[in-house]
Amino acid sequence: METKHNITRGGQFLVKETKAEDIFTPEDFTEEQKMMRDSVIEFVDREIWPNKERFEKKDYALTEEVMRKAGELGLLGVAVPEAYDGLGMGFVTTMLVCDYISGATGSVATAFGAHTGIGTMPITLYGTEEQKKKYVPKLATGEWFGAYCLTEPGAGSDANSGKTKAVLSEDGKHYLISGQKMWISNAGFASVFIVFARIEDDKNITGFIVENDPKNGISLGEEEHKLGIHSSSTRQVFFNETKVPVENMLSERGNGFKIAMNALNVGRIKLSAACLDAQRRIITEAVKYANERVQFKTPISKFGAIKSKVAEMATACYVDESAAYRAAKDIEDRIAIRQEEGNSHQEAELKGVEEYAIECSILKVAVSEHCQNTTDEGIQIFGGMGFSADTPMEAAWRDARISRIYEGTNEINRMLSVGMLIKKAMKGQVDLLGPATAVKDELMGIPSFDTPDYSVLFSEEKEMIEKLKKAFLMVAGSGVQKYGPELEEHQQLLMAASDILIQIYMAESAILRTEKNAKRFGEDTQKEQIAMAKLNLFHAVEKIQTKGKEAISSFAEGDEQRMMLMGLKRFTKYANLPNVIALRNTIADKVTAENKYCF
Structure with missing residues (x-):
């Protein structure tokens, strides 16, 4: 099967080149998946969005009622095998349903996630046949929660x-x-x-x-x-x-601890999905308001300060979609490969998700923080009205806050992502030592002064991604070398390294999605998406510079520190610095013209 050759293992994105044609993007949804998405949106717009005020008034009965209706539509059993009255759909579709049912209110998002994920899944994946027959059909249909x-x-x-x-x-x-x-x-x-x-x-x-x-x-x-x-x-x-x-x-x-940890892996990537439509809806509401709100005889959407916010909000959402669905399809493919090799559904699903535990932690951190920032900027665009409970921004901001805490705090997930990567390297599942040694040798050598050809779309950006990977290998490799098994005690170093890792995965995902779509739909159709991928990479480079310095200064001194700082400078240097303000304007103009998040 061709998938076996092209799919990277969990964590290997750091040391292996991923080609644009080998990743899944939201533009690759099948007709069946699009129909599922549209039916979920219709359900949310009918049952949840108009009742936002009731959800804010602690109407627990309404949440239960909405969950029962979701069960009647089959939405609670999307991931459950058909043998237990579920729909038996693939991992991407389960992500899709979680994404679009979660956007209107965090109350339903939490109830849905808790029920379909950690409430049902442990029985589906760890239960005996008798346990599954007894409990899973009732949970899949919403008869029980x-x-x-x-x-x-x-x-x-x-x-x-x-x-x-x-x-x-x-x-x-x-x-x-x-x-x-x-x-x-x-x-x-x-x-x-x-x-x-x-x-x-x-x-x-x-x-x-x-x-x-x-x-x-x-x-x-x-x-x-x-x-x-x-x-x-x-x-x-x-x-x-x-x-x-x-x-x-x-x-x-x-075996409970293992069950708990594997349930959290799935919970983390599903939580990233649950933050996506929340961002889309907030962006749309903020843009509508900015287009309608006139100050100094001008809609505030025309002001540069507002354009900057709109562009950054849209960019974060686009990047999050790119990374979340990239990882979801990798998991789905890995599950399929394991089933072909003779694994049971339970074993294939467990091992398929466990394989990408690093990516699940990365997504949980990045997307939850983007969601919080988006709601915060949504309030700011609304100004004083944003602080009022009469607009959707205030509730969205409060609902978003929990996403940085549950499924393992973002601090825990930051440390886990690097810790799991190092453990994979120790087991020989990801070759970090070879590439880290090569980076060290490169730092000792004379840098190339050749001028590359940057005329091809994303050629410089993809070269930058490869350099950022070297920056991570330099920092993490030196940290492991210095501290060995005690590295896990140096939490601030781990968190700095994790921020570098997160930026790399998210930035690469956005670039690969956009490159794939530019090749098949034409560059002229992807002008704003290209701008978002470039804008996000610029921010990633800036953050990696800061976190790299923070990490290096914590364990290196003298000549070693100077050499590593020079390396960091080399690995984060643009040949052609992007015009950030122009990129933002390109993005914001498109979003405000469409009067919604439109990607």
Whole structure:
């Protein structure tokens, strides 16, 4: 199968060239996927967007009602195999549905993500045949809703440190679960909990499927008062010797931590999808307002200060789409390859997503931060009106804030992305040592003074991406060499290296998407997309310069520091600096003319 030759493994984007024709872009959606997208948009515009005010007033019943309607349409079972009453669609389509159902309000986005992801998926991917037949059809159709009980007062990012206990009954037929879980999304209307507890003094926690029955030692705290996602049910869940049949253990004893981590990998890339349509809708609302709002006898959309904001917002969204769907198709292809090789659906899906855990963490960080920035600038474009609860900006800003926290905080994900990459290198799955050594040799040699031909579209930009990869290899390679296994204790260095890694993946994704579309549709049709790819790369270079200096100064001194700083300067130097203001104007003029996000 040709896919096997062209698909890069997780993390390999850093050391292997990816060709434009080998990546998937939103312009590659099939007719079936476009129909699915349009039906989800129609559902959101009918059931969710007109009711934004009710969602802000903690109308939990409305969230449950919308979820039931989504279940009736099959939207809750997109990723569930047909054998369990799902639609059995591929990973890209599941991303697509998550993307477009999440844009109108964070309350529904959270309920949907918690139910379809961490509420249903652990049973689908780790359950026995009996467990899947019993629970998954009800979850796929919205007859039942799921929730995921992992976090505890003393166990957040350190998920394996939970104190909830599972004690085997004397007759050996039940486990008695006792403990406290907090920040549990969907708790108020969940029928089934995925609960993590520790058996005896096991090193790792164990997963259980627990039906919600108040008569069985289960009680709920009051709804939490939150900054945003007001109609997302979030409660504490208390278990007091809750009887759970032994056959409801999920996977094997002590496998809970693995289940939790793999669920989070999927959750992270789905969270990036859930932030996309939120950005599109905010941009559209902001542009409509900017076109209508007249000051000094001129629509404010004509002012350079507003153009700058519109261009940056649109660029961030375009870049995020490019990277999210690139990774989604890589995962889908890897799942297909594993199934062809004889893996079960469960194994193929688990290993397919796990392969791209680095990219999942990258996307979670980048897209959630772009979403927060977009809502912030949306408020700014609305001015004083943006601060009012009567406009959609204020609620969107508050809803966006949680995305940097759940599915693992952005700080945890930054450190994970680099940590996982280094572990892959240690296992020989990604060759970092060879390219890092080559970069070191290059720094010791005489730089080339040849003048390359930059007449081909993106030739300089793609050369810049390769240089940025060298900058990462130089910084990360030297960090590993200096600190070895203790590198994980140097969190600020890891975070600086991670920011470099994130910028590379996002910038390359936007360039490859645009190059692919320019080749098939013509450069003249991609003028604004070309501008966005170039504008984003400019920002990436600036950030990598800053983070590179920060990292180098933390571990290198004297001649070594001077050599590495010279290398960093060489790897971030443009031959032809782009005209950033002209790029922004090109983008903003298109968006304001269309009166919406239009890419």
